[in-house]
Amino acid sequence: AQSVAQPEDQVNVAEGNPLTVKCTYSVSGNPYLFWYVQYPNRGLQFLLKYITGDNLVKGSYGFEAEFNKSQTSFHLKKPSALVSDSALYFCAVIRRGRDDKIIFGKGTRLHILP
Amino acid sequence: EADIYQTPRYLVIGTGKKITLECSQTMGHDKMYWYQQDPGMELHLIHYSYGVNSTEKGDLSSESTVSRIRTEHFPLTLESARPSHTSQYLCASSEGSPHEQFFGPGTRLTVL
Numbered sequence: 001a002q003s004v005a006q007p008e009d010q011v012n013v014a015e016g017n018p019l020t021v022k023c024t025y026s027v028s029g030n031p032y033l034f035w036y037v038q039y040p041n042r043g044l045q046f047l048l049k050y051i052t053g054d055n056l057v058k059g060s061y062g063f064e065a066e067f068n069k070s071q072t073s074f075h076l077k078k079p080s081a082l083v084s085d086s087a088l089y090f091c092a093v094i095r096r097g098r099d100d101k102i103i104f105g106k107g108t109r110l111h112i113l114p
Numbered sequence: 115e116a117d118i119y120q121t122p123r124y125l126v127i128g129t130g131k132k133i134t135l136e137c138s139q140t141m142g143h144d145k146m147y148w149y150q151q152d153p154g155m156e157l158h159l160i161h162y163s164y165g166v167n168s169t170e171k172g173d174l175s176s177e178s179t180v181s182r183i184r185t186e187h188f189p190l191t192l193e194s195a196r197p198s199h200t201s202q203y204l205c206a207s208s209e210g211s212p213h214e215q216f217f218g219p220g221t222r223l224t225v226l
Binding site: 032034036041042043044045046049051088090094101102104105106107109 | 118120154155156157159162172204206212214215216217218219220222
């Protein structure tokens with residue numbers, strides 16, 4: 001079955017430190033992978049996606065994610081965290097060849113401490 | 115400006131009322147979706163549509179219904195609201211595959 005796991009409900013990082021939000025996936029075949037961010041009382045905003053090609057994907061607001069096929073992971077990273085990065089982050093997957101029904105992870109709340 | 119809109123943003127109603135949550139997008143996307151999300155929690159797909167006159171139920175069973183008479187419009191209706199329907203409802207659209215979904219700001223529904 002197609003699934004996405006975000007093992008951490010919450011991640012706390014000091015401002016200026018690098019951050020990582022973890023995501024692992026389980027699909028048959030090659031996946032399409034996405035990261036979204038949700039600020040309070042807002043809808044989700046697209047950050048970045050992996051379709052094919054370079055395993056390191058760069059996205060909005062200085063975020064990037066690394067696709068690791070052997071570890072079936074797609075961790076979100078940023079070299080230097082900002083307080084404004086505090087939000088809820090969702091990883092998502094679509095199985096190639098399937099329709100556009102994205103499967104979302106449960107979300108990870110990121111707290112950046114000033 | 116291409117965007118996706120949801121109205122109302124907030125709604126407080128009494129039990130038994132019929133309500134319709136509006137969702138419109140100006141991007142010409144064929145695919146539209148409704149998600150239910152308790153605050154700060156995971157998203158659950160409740161309805162989706164791949165085009166006009168096409169609607170399907172999602173992974174989470176819902177007492178709501180949807181219609182897709184026009185490409186840009188995908189309203190969600192609850193015939194008789196109950197407190198268990200209290201949640202946030204997010205509408206999204208996408209075009210093609212594997213393109214990302216664009217989300218509206220959400221409607222926060224409270225049923226008393």
